[in-house]
Amino acid sequence: MPKLKDIKILPPKGSHWREKAVFYIAVICGLGLFMAKESRVTSYLTDDPQACVNCHVMTPVYNSWMHSSHREWANCNDCHVPHDNVFNKYYFKAKDGLYHASVFTMRAEPDVIEMKEASQEVVQQNCIRCHVQQVTQAKYDGWIEGHSENRLGRQCWSCHKQVPHGKVHGLSTIQNNIAPLPTDSDEMVIPSWLAEAVNKE
Amino acid sequence: NRKSEAKYRYTPAVSIAENEPRNEVWGQNFPKEYQSSLQTKDTNFISYQGGSKMRDMLEEDPRLVILWSGYGFSKDYNQGRGHAYAIEDIHNTLRTGGPKGEGDGPMPATCWTCKSPDVPRLMNEKGIAEFYSGKWADKGSEVVNSIGCADCHDPNNMKLRITRPALVEAFDAMGKDINQATHNEMRSLVCAQCHVEYYFNKKLPGKEGVPYLVLPWKNGMTVEAMEKYYDDLEFSDWTHGLSKAPMLKAQHPGYEIFSTGVHADRGVSCADCHMPYKSEGGQKFTDHHIQSPLNNVSNACQVCHREETKNLIKNVYERQRKAAETRLKLEDLLVKSHIEAKKCWDLGATEAQMKDILTDIRHAQWRWDYSAAAHGGSFHSPVETARVMGSALVVVQEARVKLARLLSDLGHNKPVEMPDISTKEKAQEFIGLDMEKLHADKEAFKKNLLPKWLEEAKAREDKMPIVNTVSAVEK
């Protein structure tokens, strides 16, 4: 579906969007039930990163994020969804989610996923959203050397290659992909023999 | 189907049984994690106060011999090294003595609890209280694999799990349910199975006489909360050889102290620093070479801190040095208090005269030990470590002022002469240890009993099946 790559995220303008929308609606109708069951669509609307791991293709990025400096502060949506206004947030999410879902459902996922240009723009804005003072204010020079010059023109992760997914990318970069699923909270963290033994006490 | 594929996607070579104790079996499915865990055998790294090298703590600081007079730790105490040595070290330590066979030796079976993945296996087979029962020597042929996969993982899906009842029971006692732990909390809780303060309770209702492993967390994990816990129970680990104080031993309250620090506050877990991600051949995995993060700063610290390695190490050393400065002074004062108390007894002091003083000594040394026993504490939570030592300094001062008055009453109004404890040997001689005998007993054990244990174990394990999986199994 090469055309999808051309989508720009910013507010819908003109008939370009309508065309796609029709397509997405079709996707929903066709795969709705399947999706709801298989990928827990409702959880996808939350900010819980575990929602993203419903797809195994998202486990490498989940795991690299989980081991990153941002785990405690920024979840997927903090970076990958626009935060300039509520409308944009959900619009982007819906579009993105449905896009991923359709690619995924058709087993068309590539080995190395790359951010679309639109996503890149969103992420960049989000880096800046959180770090604006650090990267723009000359007065923090003593702390972060060299950010005094305007670095906003480059992608932050061209330097900060580790943030947050690490330098190496691709579906096969993380062995033994094990990531917690939303259902994990229902399960016990102690083996059943031990649970029984302790309960007996 | 795909959903579970996401959960667990690999081609297992063998199928791993529920309580498989042999790490090499797990290693066939997870070679990278297994190989890296073998690196805990490396003993070449040494830092200011940590590292994987064997470090004889009593030699580095002979005051400890005095502080633990009358207790096993005065015979032998080393700083922890890699997980791969857990079994070897508990065989070798003089603390476990030289048992000649079943039913012999100073230590209970409970000592095995934190040393091996054979433990969950045995507990499952025999029952928990039964596992804790009997002598350490009784289970020598059963516990042979050093700390490993089954201690922390569920073989069905490799999820982290808690296999030690003491931690589960401690959560219960605090009114918490460990099953509610988040994934990230689990990345510290697996360590909290072992890196925690504990004691052996022989008076548990229904289990009288069994040295049952308990974490004294009921009132909380602070030094005061645990002190109160033990005071309320009138529990003591031993009676001091010199001062006759009813003592408490704090063993590595690593998790407890860590929890009070800023890293814990920010959601950083043990695994973040001690088991960071590692890249090998373009693949990332959790480094199971659990060690001092100072041997691995780029993966362990620089993920979060854009700071030079040199400086990060400097930060750590600085906190450790500051803590050590206060700690050593505190130890000097504790040593003095024991020797002064002994002098009082020698001069004919009565129980009544000594009571308060001994309670002070108990509390002061407990607080010192709490701040010292977890070797990482002075970095994990420098401010809490310092606070605890401050409180110990205040209590030991109380003791020593009272001692000065009592000594004067007993006719000795001047400083008490201190023994020469400049080396471990001198200190051990002073407290009356027969080191030659201890070493000889240990040698005999290593020559006679130990080889038998290992033989028996091998025979037993050879009979345990390893089930090869023929094709990629989808679970």
Added chain:
Amino acid sequence: NRKSEAKYRYTPAVSIAENEPRNEVWGQNFPKEYQSSLQTKDTNFISYQGGSKMRDMLEEDPRLVILWSGYGFSKDYNQGRGHAYAIEDIHNTLRTGGPKGEGDGPMPATCWTCKSPDVPRLMNEKGIAEFYSGKWADKGSEVVNSIGCADCHDPNNMKLRITRPALVEAFDAMGKDINQATHNEMRSLVCAQCHVEYYFNKKLPGKEGVPYLVLPWKNGMTVEAMEKYYDDLEFSDWTHGLSKAPMLKAQHPGYEIFSTGVHADRGVSCADCHMPYKSEGGQKFTDHHIQSPLNNVSNACQVCHREETKNLIKNVYERQRKAAETRLKLEDLLVKSHIEAKKCWDLGATEAQMKDILTDIRHAQWRWDYSAAAHGGSFHSPVETARVMGSALVVVQEARVKLARLLSDLGHNKPVEMPDISTKEKAQEFIGLDMEKLHADKEAFKKNLLPKWLEEAKAREDKMPIVNTVSAVEK
């Protein structure tokens, strides 16, 4: 060397003279900075142990009265509040007494040094040693503007500058050149002109008799280095009223302690937290409302820490509470040592018997004061603060054990009775202060002399020119 600084392009309304002391004149050119600096008049914020509210430290903690017996601080001591109050507070404090005119009163002129931008002006006009000479009252009509622009800025280009000789001389003494300071270092050094430990040296060669302001940094800024400095000089600030120990007063070693903390290590400067950027009408400027950052967490902390305000404040309070816990216990012990020493004297102890004990008391209290006097210290550098208190606890223990022995020699082998010092009033009565007289003298001063000073000053300043600039000047 200094980084190139941002050039300020502005249209000055007036041209500012080299040592212009009147903040409102500078304010005509820099209204935002000036307006925000006026907010230091706000006294509504109060935190766990800081804030801009007037806090009577002696009332909150009457032990201080005993610790400073025989010294001005036992009369009156408040926690610092906003810069705008520097002049009012030094007028009002009982420490400066109730001078009736020139040459009268307990304090030297040197006391003005850190209170006003009139100081650089006067030093320039009269000379430095001449400024320090004479009584505090002698310069009452000359120093009237509260801390302000000329203290920190060069009027020609608004660059930060050092206007106090003591700091420049201290750098010299350490073999450093303050002119090599980077721009970022300057953002702390302007504060280090005042928020530093100091003493008055009356024996400087060539300046004998002048209470010359010196920062005792020659051997370094640690508590030990400064202690050695004073010991070598055999300097003492006063002789204690109860114990007769030759005491040292540590005054707000804010910069010194801060320098040992992790924020300093990472290049964070005082101004980052106490003078963060602020946005007003789309314009950014440096917030000159210098205050507790806890009243301004979003600008002061969240620039670097995207952590909830509540949690950041909790972090600060936790460090402060832990320090306070140890500090209060330490104070109790210091109080005891003074009272016990007094008891010794009362029972006829000799100088020789007391000498070592008094030295211990001197050192222990110095270390306590060093850790306590800079109100921000327990957050700025919690680990160093704790280390210093730990060392004080060890020294005061030495003193008290010796005291117990000496008391016993003197026939008093039991605890010494402690006075009731549960309130500031009781404590002040115990040490023999005539508070009524002190208050009456102060009232008289405020009624008689002070209004004259202000009048004279007004007349003098009315004659000082303000030069309006006609056109926009580009610098």
